[in-house]
Amino acid sequence: MKNRVIKVDQLARVEGEGAVFIKITDGKVADVKLRIYEPPRFFEAFLRGRDFTEVPDITARICGICPVAYQMSSVHALEDAMGVKVEGPLRELRRLIYCGEWIESHVLHVFMLHAPDFLGYEDALLLAKDKPELVKMALAMKKIGNDIVALLGGREIHPINVRVGGFYRVPSRNDLRGLLDRLKWGRDRAIEAVKLTSTLEFPELETDYEFVSLRSPGEYPFSGGRIVATSGLDIAIREYEFHFEERHIQHSNALHSVEKGRGSFQVGPLARFNLNFDLLSPAARHAADAVSLKPPVRNPFRSIIVRSVETVYAFDEAIRIIENYTPPDRPAVDIEVKKGIGFGASEAPRGMLYHRYRVADDGRILDAKIVPPTAQNLQTIEADLRKFASANVDMDRETLTWKCEQAVRNYDPCISCATHFVRLERT
Amino acid sequence: MEQVDDDGVATGVMQIRLVGVGNEFRADDGLGICVARELRRRGLPGVDVREHGGEAAGLIELLRGASAVFIIDAISAGKPPGTIHRIDAARGRISQALFRFSTHGYGVAEGIETARILGILPPLTLIFGIEGEAFGQGMGLSDPVVKNVPSLMYLIKSEIEQLQAG
Numbered sequence: 001m002k003n004r005v006i007k008v009d010q011l012a013r014v015e016g017e018g019a020v021f022i023k024i025t026d027g028k029v030a031d032v033k034l035r036i037y038e039p040p041r042f043f044e045a046f047l048r049g050r051d052f053t054e055v056p057d058i059t060a061r062i063c064g065i066c067p068v069a070y071q072m073s074s075v076h077a078l079e080d081a082m083g084v085k086v087e088g089p090l091r092e093l094r095r096l097i098y099c100g101e102w103i104e105s106h107v108l109h110v111f112m113l114h115a116p117d118f119l120g121y122e123d124a125l126l127l128a129k130d131k132p133e134l135v136k137m138a139l140a141m142k143k144i145g146n147d148i149v150a151l152l153g154g155r156e157i158h159p160i161n162v163r164v165g166g167f168y169r170v171p172s173r174n175d176l177r178g179l180l181d182r183l184k185w186g187r188d189r190a191i192e193a194v195k196l197t198s199t200l201e202f203p204e205l206e207t208d209y210e211f212v213s214l215r216s217p218g219e220y221p222f223s224g225g226r227i228v229a230t231s232g233l234d235i236a237i238r239e240y241e242f243h244f245e246e247r248h249i250q251h252s253n254a255l256h257s258v259e260k261g262r263g264s265f266q267v268g269p270l271a272r273f274n275l276n277f278d279l280l281s282p283a284a285r286h287a288a289d290a291v292s293l294k295p296p297v298r299n300p301f302r303s304i305i306v307r308s309v310e311t312v313y314a315f316d317e318a319i320r321i322i323e324n325y326t327p328p329d330r331p332a333v334d335i336e337v338k339k340g341i342g343f344g345a346s347e348a349p350r351g352m353l354y355h356r357y358r359v360a361d362d363g364r365i366l367d368a369k370i371v372p373p374t375a376q377n378l379q380t381i382e383a384d385l386r387k388f389a390s391a392n393v394d395m396d397r398e399t400l401t402w403k404c405e406q407a408v409r410n411y412d413p414c415i416s417c418a419t420h421f422v423r424l425e426r427t
Numbered sequence: 428m429e430q431v432d433d434d435g436v437a438t439g440v441m442q443i444r445l446v447g448v449g450n451e452f453r454a455d456d457g458l459g460i461c462v463a464r465e466l467r468r469r470g471l472p473g474v475d476v477r478e479h480g481g482e483a484a485g486l487i488e489l490l491r492g493a494s495a496v497f498i499i500d501a502i503s504a505g506k507p508p509g510t511i512h513r514i515d516a517a518r519g520r521i522s523q524a525l526f527r528f529s530t531h532g533y534g535v536a537e538g539i540e541t542a543r544i545l546g547i548l549p550p551l552t553l554i555f556g557i558e559g560e561a562f563g564q565g566m567g568l569s570d571p572v573v574k575n576v577p578s579l580m581y582l583i584k585s586e587i588e589q590l591q592a593g
Contacts, residue, residue, distance in 0.1 A: 042452070042564035061452055064480030108484055112533055124483075125537060128544045136545060142484050 004397060020408060022389050029393065032386045034378060034408070041255075047368040052078050052337070052359055056162050059355075059370070065108070068101035068149060069348030071162045072223045073355040073370075078164045080238070081342025081359045082335050089328040090166045092321050093152060096176075097162070098222040098346070099318040100148025103186065105349035106269075106311045107145065109412045110193060111138035114304050117406040118200040137189055141311075144179070144186045148318060151175060166332030176322040183322070187315035191287045193308040198291035202301040203403060205388050209298060209380065210262055211271035214347055220279045220313055221272060223346035228275055230296075231262065238343040240354050246371065249378075257376040264379035267351030268411060269306040270297050281320070284313035300384060300410040307349075307412075337363040348373050350412045374413040381411055443474045443587060444493040448481040448500040448535055455559030455572050459499040462580060471584070473591055481526075483538035490542045495551040495590055497583060500526060500535055501559040501572075508560035509571030511579055516543070516552035525554075551590070555583050 004024045023031040043062050047055060059074045060067035072094060079086060086094070111134065112124040121127045128135040151171055153159020161168050209230070214237075216225030227243075228234050235243055244265075246255035259265045273280075273288075274295040280288070288294070288309045297306060339361040345354045351373025358366040388407050392400055447463025449456045460478050467476040477489055481500065490496055502512045504525050514521065516539050523536040535554070542548040557579055560569040568576070 046452075061450065064450070064482050104484075108482070108533070112484060123537070124533060125540050125544065128541045132545055135541065139484055139487060143488055146485060146488065 020385065020404060022385060022404060024389065024393055027393050029386050029390045032382050032389065034382050034385070044368045044370055047357075047365050050365050052081075052164060052357070052363045052365060055357070055365065055368075056164065057160055060159060060162075062370075062372075063348075065105050066101060066348045066350070066353075067159055068097050068153065068162075069346055069353050070355075070370075071159065072098060072346040073344045073348075073353045074357070075162060075164050075344070076223055076346060077342040077344030077355040077357050078359070079335075079342065080344060081340040081357055082164070082338060083340070084165060084333055084335055086166055086333055089326055090170075090331075090333070092325065093167065093170060093328075094162075095219075095222050096318055096321045097149060097152040097159070099314040099321070100145045100152070102314040102349050103145030103311060103318075104142050104149065105145075105412075106307045106314070107138055107142040109349070109409075110197065110304055110307050110311070111135070113412070114307075114406075114409050115197075115200075117402070117409060118197075118304065141186050141189050144182050145314075147179065147182075151179070163332055165335045166328075166330070168331060170327055170331045172327060173325055176325055180319065180322055183315050183319050187283065187312060187319065190308060190311040190315055191283070191290075194287040194291055194293075194305060194312060197305045197308045198293065200304065202299055203388070203406075204299070204391070205301060205384060205407070206298045207300075207384070207387065209270075210259060210265040211274050211296075212259070212265045212267050212376070213271040213275045213352060214345060215276055215279075218279070220276050220281070220284075220317070221347045224344075227345065227352070229259070229265065230274070233259075237345045237354070240343065240345065240371075241356070241369075244371075244376075246375065255375055256378045257371060258379060264383055265376065266300075266380045267373045267376045269303050269310055269349075269351075270300065271351065272347060273297060273306045273309065280309070280313055281316040283316045284309050287312045300407070303410050303412075337361070350374065351376060374411070377411045377413065381408055381413065384410070441494045441590075442492065443495045443497070443590065444489060445471065445474050445476045445497045445499065445583070445587075446486070446489050447476070447478050448486070448498060450480065452564060452566060454561040454563055454565050455501045455557075455568050456562055457566065458501040458557055458559065458568060458572060458576075461568060462499045462576065462583070465576075466580060466583070471587065474587060481534045481538075483533040483535070483541060486535060486538035487542050487545075487547070490538070490549055490552065491547050493549045496549045496553070497587065498535060498539075498552070498554045499579075499583070500554060500556045501562070502526070502556035503559055503562065506558045507571075508558050508569065509575045510558040511575055511582065512554070512556045512558065513582065514554040514556075516548060516554070517550075521554070525556075553586070555579060 019035045021033040055074045056071040059070035062070050116127045154161030212229045214221035214225045215228045246257050249256045277295045341358045343356050354371040356369040360366050447459035449459035451457035451460045463478050521536040521539045557572050557575050
């Protein structure tokens with residue numbers, strides 16, 4: 001039996017700087033290490049001493065793919081600290097901008113980052129060469145998400161129109177209705193994407209995960225609500241740190257999250273789908289039913305289908321919001337600055353994103369805590385790699401390396417990096 | 428209103444776009460954003476100035492329909508920090524290795540090459556940049572980069588003016 005090490009020094013198609021190291025000794029997986037560099041730590045320090053009104057704009061810059069998630073978790077937490085609740089059309093507009101981000105991020109991941117793995121293309125460029133019409137369609141779908149974020153956020157990237165209490169300016173009915181035809185077109189394409197992705201070949205990997213997501217009455221989760229889990233956990237967002245903690249792991253610059261008394265858990269599309277299937281819109285549920293996709297989905301490779309179902313939902317929800325939209329009287333609710341501590345969570349495309357802020361009586365941030373979805377999934381990703389590599393130790397090096405990269409991409413992790421990232425070592 | 432044909436290629440008035448790419452919280456990676464802001468502040472008549480995080484699909488939308496695009500980004504090509512780069516996309520495939528960061532591994536090089544494959548790469552696509560020294564978390568450009576920002580801006584401005592003069 002050969003010994004080997006799989007190492008991917010830079011994880012292709014994953015945000016951030018990551019590296020996967022897998023050591024196989026005597027035909028057994030001896031070691032799995034996912035090392036990542038994580039931006040939020042820098043931002044937590046950077047936010048200290050800033051005025052609370054600066055937080056949404058600053059946190060929006062943590063991730064180029066999910067700025068809205070960072071903004072939404074931060075405004076919810078700061079509104080919690082100030083004792084303010086944002087309801088009605090302003091809340092609907094926040095759901096709408098979240099739809100835009102899910103569309104952008106999910107379409108990018110499904111078509112450009114993950115589909116090439118399943119279809120046997122090394123990257124999206126080779127996919128574009130072979131299937132230009134598919135890539136053109138994906139770009140057009142993604143552009144609709146961009147346009148929603150640009151319209152509501154004031155800019156396509158790092159939106160600046162979101163503030164604590166609401167928005168700086170809100171769109172008119174006509175501004176939004178102009179998007180409807182394209183949203184309906186996008187919803188149809190997303191339904192096709194569910195069918196297409198359901199026909200892919202999925203490597204075997206099933207685990208009885210502890211799934212964790214937000215849940216709110218009557219709506220598939222974007223922001224707020226309660227935190228629920230497969231084990232039956234059902235807690236307020238402000239109780240998060242009583243049940244989950246971050247541990248420093250020697251081989252990683254990132255903190256790894258665990259559920260106290262249990263261990264690893266999973267956030268993201270699979271968790272949302274499994275815990276909120278009954279709250280999908282009829283179109284999204286129908287798309288899932290049509291390909292016999294039912295909860296619980298426990299094979300993380302199948303997340304590509306779930307992302308497609310959530311893309312149907314995001315288009316559908318955007319249509320619902322726009323068709324029912326009446327502009328609010330004011331673009332934001334009044335905020336009376338006071339000292340306090342606030343907690344917020346929202347569902348970034350790649351999973352639940354938790355923020356906590358302590359604010360001084362003059363509105364300065366005293367401290368901040370940000371737990372990104374990728375940090376919460378790290379232990380689960382490592383466990384997946386260990387399990388997958390153990391079951392496939394005899395696979396040739398090149399294929400196993402690629403499949404391990406694909407297994408990491410199941411989580412669409414925010415690990416800033418450039419090209420390939422798994423290193424496989426056999427000794 | 429400019430005429431755009433089915434493939435999104437400008438056919439009427441010359442549309443020049445300048446895209447500053449990067450992340451201002453990652454030291455020298457903030458170069459593109461910094462230069463775009465400074466050029467906008469000083470005024471670049473007839474040029475659509477944008478800032479972008481560098482994610483490929485979004486960048487493709489900024490390439491689409493323009494007749495000339497100037498992309499400004501920090502470069503990490505193993506040259507001495509401060510080295511000014513000018514890369515003409517017409518001369519061949521843009522290497523991913525030039526850029527330190529990309530968004531989910533799908534960044535500037537992939538955006539340009541996908542646009543080329545789809546036939547929507549503007550006739551003139553130029554990348555201007557400075558070799559970076561520091562790419563860690565933090566704000567502010569390193570000294571070797573800052574020193575050459577005026578020269579880089581002069582080069583970009585001259586080339587745009589030349590293009591506009593026809």
